[in-house]
Amino acid sequence: MNRRQFCGGAAALGLGTATLTQAQSSLRPLPIPPLMDLRPGVDKRIPLVLAPGRHDFGTGTLSETFGIGAPYLGPVIRASSGQTLPFDVSNGIGEVTTLHWHGLHIPGDVDGGPHQEIEPGEMWSPDVPLAQRAATTWFHSHTHGRTARQTYKGLAGVLIVEDEDSRSADLPQTYGVDDFTLILQDRAFDGTGQLTYMLSAEVFEDGFEGETLTVNGTLAPVGRAVPRGLVRLRLLNACNARFLTLSMAAGPLHVIASDGGFLTRTVETETILMSPGERYEVLVDMGSTEENSLLVRFGADAGIMARLGGLFGGGGPMTALTLTRTAEAGTIATMPDRLAALDPPDPSAATVTRNFTLEMETGADLAALAMAWDNFCGDAGAMAINGMPMNMDRIDEEARLGDTEIWRISVDDMLHPFHIHGCSFRILTQNGGPPPAYAAGWKDMVHVEDGWSEVLVRFDHPAPAQAPYMYHCHILEHEDCGMMGQFTVS
Incomplete structure (x- = not known):
């Protein structure tokens, strides 16, 4: 157990324990990010407005944030491989910024890295071609020397690429009903409940780590009623620096996809270790249980952190999302055995x-x-x-x-x-x-x-x-x- 893992655990079990225990006294509704569905086709340029906002994370206090067409975070964009997306990205945050398409296979001149700076009040208009397999990707600030603060304040969103195989798969695909995007972040708040971001030499060493878990911009835990059958969770670790260890309250995780698309088959695992920037897709069988929860533990060593939780009186893993089954029938299917044809790497x-x-x-x-x-x-x-x-x-x-x-x-x-x-x-x-x-x-x-x-x-x-x-x-x-x-x- 290295120093960084210990400090991360101490944060989760110290100030974080009080904050999270209070948050878990009741389930907030899972926020559903607005969907921008571009699959039917695009006949005009697509505006993405980067602007300052004021957002309540569930503390009862408005925090100063950035957002993309919203006070905090951005939309979930859904598009198809083969499309070209003509974006107009306008910069209203009052400082130089960029917008990087993390996970897209695209030329460097539309990648949105630090060389594609957008000056305050200006617009960047890339035509972004989608030429890859189905995947859950994302977009975020990538401004040289300012990426961390701008992304932390909210300049991030999700872009889902579909292809023929993903559309024809017997998988949950109804957004906000049985197909959910979960943006997992650790955030820090002051005594008034306002979002904080403070840097020091020690913070630079480890990267900034907040003590409170949020899901789609709201304090965890959150809850959602879902239909009977399979439910799909698209998971993004959008923390600045914190690794997350994920598990389910009941049964293993059923992983169907990673950063770049489907796996060859569904993988059963007790835990997933997610680094900042990683994405995974998992299925939850809500036909065989009335309730199940996604659990998140701060840090990279689940076993040690669980033992520390008992030692210091902490509650172990935190509940991120609780799913509760309704009587309505959804995607009634079995866990898929075969997903994609992937040759072994050579x-x-x-x-x-x-x-x-x-x-x-x-x-x-x-x-x-x-x-x-x-x-x-x-x-x-x-x-x-x-x-x-x-x-x-x-x-x-x-x-x-x-x-x-x-x-x-x-x-x-x-x-x-x-x-x-x-x-x-x-x-x-x-x-x-x-x-x-x-x-x-x-x-x-x-x-x-x-x-x-x-x-x-x-x-x-x-x-x-x-x-x-x-x-x-x-x-x-x-x-x-x-x-x-x-x-x-x-």
Whole structure:
């Protein structure tokens, strides 16, 4: 158990216990984010308005937030592979921002990374082509040096890509009835119930971690009545830095999809470890039980945190969502055995191997460079990949279009999530061993703490020098502080 896991557990079991115990005294209704269904077709440009808002998380107090067409967070966009989505992203938040399409396989010039800045009062109008298998993806701020605060305040939403296979599958697909999107976040509130975000050298080391769990912008636990049959939960860990361990109150989790789409078959597992930025889809059988709950524990070691919960008088895992069955019939089906035809990853297809070391232990010289290159580290030292903090004017790697590569990632301290833009990949090893079965499909996130994590990746879209892709730690404060690099594909 490392220091970060202990501190995360202490937060959950200290101030967080009181906050969450009070919240769990009654179930709030599960908020359903507004659906923007673009599958019937698009005949005009699609406005996405980024603006300040005021939002009550359930504390009874309005907090100053950002939102995308709403006071906090954005819509769930649903579209089909093969469509091109003409967005008009207008910036009304009063500071430079961007909007990155996390998980989409798209060219670098519409990726929404830090090179596609939107000045205050200006508009960015990308035509975003969807050319990938069905997947639950998301979008969020990716402003150089400001990603963490802007995303924390609410600049995030979900984009669901459908394809012919997903539409014809015998799975729950009725949004807000038996198909739910759950945006899981940890948030901090002051004594008046207002959202807070404060940074220090220690916070930069771990990334910002709040003590209170929210679901779709509302204090957990939340509840929802659902029809009899299968229920689909699309899970997004939208925390800045916190890993989440998920389980069910009754029975195992039935995982059907990861970041990049369907698995080959349904995977039964007692827990899922979700890093910041990861997505999973699970099925809950509400035909065989009248009530079941999704449980969330802060941190990466479920067994240790459960024991600490008993030691300190905490309640163990937190209830995020309780589903209650009604008499109405929904998707009456069995858990699917076969989902997608995925060949095993073939490392022999790789023509290039690249090594990346994520570094937290850097000296004063690098801290000065990081500041000069507009990274934001507050009072902390710089962070780097392969010895250098992020520099917007430096291309770190050059890949060839259509090549298959092996990327090997290691760290010098603690557990980090690693994300690559513009693609999905297959995990060969995670922390020096095979990935869990639920992470054996298409991914765009991998985490690493011990040994190497290795992924097999192919780049099918161009990213020129003026609009390169990013690779970075998805602890957002680490990204802002320089633990990021950029690469071209040509």
